[in-house]
Amino acid sequence: xxxxxxxxxxxxxxxxxxxxxxxxxxxxxxxxxxxxxxxxxxxxxxxxxxxxxxxxxxxxxxxxxxxxxxxxxxxxxxxxxxxxxxxxxxxxxxxxxxxxxxxxxxxxxxxxxxxxxxxxxxxxxxxxxxxxxxxxxxxxxxxxxxxxxxxxxxxxxxxxxxxxxxxxxxxxxxxxxxxxxxxxxxxxxxxxxxxxxxxxxxxxxxxxxxxxxxxxxxxxxxxxxxxxxxxxxxxxxxxxxxxxxxxxxxxxxxxxxxxxxxxxxxxxxxxxxxxxxxxxxxxxxxxx
Ligand code: ADP
Numbered sequence: 001x002x003x004x005x006x007x008x009x010x011x012x013x014x015x016x017x018x019x020x021x022x023x024x025x026x027x028x029x030x031x032x033x034x035x036x037x038x039x040x041x042x043x044x045x046x047x048x049x050x051x052x053x054x055x056x057x058x059x060x061x062x063x064x065x066x067x068x069x070x071x072x073x074x075x076x077x078x079x080x081x082x083x084x085x086x087x088x089x090x091x092x093x094x095x096x097x098x099x100x101x102x103x104x105x106x107x108x109x110x111x112x113x114x115x116x117x118x119x120x121x122x123x124x125x126x127x128x129x130x131x132x133x134x135x136x137x138x139x140x141x142x143x144x145x146x147x148x149x150x151x152x153x154x155x156x157x158x159x160x161x162x163x164x165x166x167x168x169x170x171x172x173x174x175x176x177x178x179x180x181x182x183x184x185x186x187x188x189x190x191x192x193x194x195x196x197x198x199x200x201x202x203x204x205x206x207x208x209x210x211x212x213x214x215x216x217x218x219x220x221x222x223x224x225x226x227x228x229x230x231x232x233x234x235x236x237x238x239x240x241x242x243x244x245x246x247x248x249x250x251x252x253x254x255x256x257x258x259x260x261x262x263x264x265x266x267x268x269x270x271x272x273x274x275x276x277x278x279x280x281x282x283x284x285x286x287x288x
Contacts, residue, residue, distance in 0.1 A: 012199040013078050013088060013166025014043040015064055020073035022059050033059040035224040036073070041167060044197045048214040048233075050204055050256070052264050056225025057203045061171045064201070065091050077166060087111065088166040092173045096152040098144040104131065104155050105140040111163040123162075130158040133192070150181040154188070170202045174209070186212060187241070194238050207260070211252050212239060219256060221263040229259050 022034040034056040041047050041064075049057050062068045063075055066085040075082050077089065090111075098107045105127060112123045131137045134154040136147075144152055153173055160168060174182045186209060193200060204210050210217055214233040221228040233252060235243050243249055 012044055012197060014199060015041040015089070015167055015201070016076045016079075017041075017060070017064070018074050018076065020063065020070045020075065022056070022063060022068070023071040032224040034063075034070075035226055037226050038073075039218055039227050039230065041199060041201045042216065043199050045215040046193060046198075046200045046202065046213055047216045047218055048202045048204060048210040049218045049220065050207065050210045050260070051220030051225070051228075052222055052260065053205065054225075055220040055222035055263070057205075057220060058171060059225065060220075061091060061169050061201075061203060064167075064169055065089055087115065087163050089169060090160040090163055090165040091169045091171060092153070092156050092160050094172045094175045096144060096149075096156060098152060098155055098159070100144050103141050103143055104136055104147070107144070107155060108158045108162055110159060115163075126162055127158070130162055134158045134188075148181070149177050150185055153177070153185060157189075157192075167199045167201065170200065172203050172205070174204075189213070190239055207253060207256055208244065211235070211249060211256065212241075212244065217252075217256055219259050219263075221259075228263065231256055 017037055017039050020034055020037045021032065024031045024033060037056075037060070049060065051057055059068070063070055064082075066075075066082050066089065069083075077086075082089075099110070102110070108127045108130060109123050112118050112126075118126075128137070128140075131140055134157055136151060136154055136158065139147060139151060139155075144155070147155060156173070174185050177185060190213065202210075202213055211233055217231040217233055218227060219229045219231065220226065231252065235246070235248060235252070
């Protein structure tokens with residue numbers, strides 16, 4: 001997107017998590033996944049939510065998407081309390097959620113077709129544009145099973161973008177992709193969103209991916225889940241892979257890892273694999 005397009009880009013939304021607690025099960029025997037958690041997913045920013053496994057990342061995504069309701073507290077989109085799912089907040093999931101019985105084109109046009117607010121020709125034109133944007137124009141009539149993992153994620157992205165959501169929620173969308181496809185998808189996503197003014201909340205447990213994408217790093221701690229720190233990621237844009245070796249990058253990583261490390265140690269005692277990964281990454285860095 002060039003500068004003029006960015007200036008004309010629509011204003012996207014903002015989500016406020018206000019003193020949210022989410023408890024599963026009975027009061028006495030249940031789990032408190034999130035407790036008294038407050039933060040803002042800022043308008044027009046690429047926010048990354050990172051934390052050890054079990055810190056409530058998926059719970060927060062489900063709450064923001066409106067699939068689940070908080071036990072207490074509230075979630076607002078542009079100041080309006082949410083009461084359930086909406087087309088203004090869409091999720092790109094970890095596992096592919098494409099309908100297997102629909103072609104790529106039918107999957108991508110699904111949202112506007114069921115909403116019945118736009119003319120058929122307009123929907124088709126927009127889908128064609130988005131399929132080109134994600135490089136799937138030659139795969140419009142294929143079924144999900146005929147697409148590679150990376151293509152499926154791109155089809156999902158197009159399926160979300162056609163609805164032009166106020167906030168795009170991405171729950172570890174590249175998990176399970178092989179390393180090379182993952183790197184290509186990372187670069188692709190950056191090019192797609194840099195300068196677009198979109199509000200994105202991206203969940204990952206990969207620290208490098210987090211710093212590479214983020215304007216803001218929201219770090220969660222666990223037992224129960226809550227925001228430990230918010231780090232402003234001021235690496236210049238456009239981002240390039242060369243920045244991964246810059247001094248500022250190393251500082252940001254150190255800062256994030258030291259917070260995650262403290263969280264991981266407590267989780268480690270409870271035997272979580274996510275914690276083991278973070279501890280190992282931190283210790284490797286410390287020993288360099
Ligand atoms: P993350 O995505 O960071 O790994 P989750 O949001 O999946 O964390 O989980 C946070 C905590 O809530 C964990 O202790 C988990 O076991 C618990 N939890 C998540 N979903 C449920 C559920 N549906 N029922 C009971 N406990 C749950």
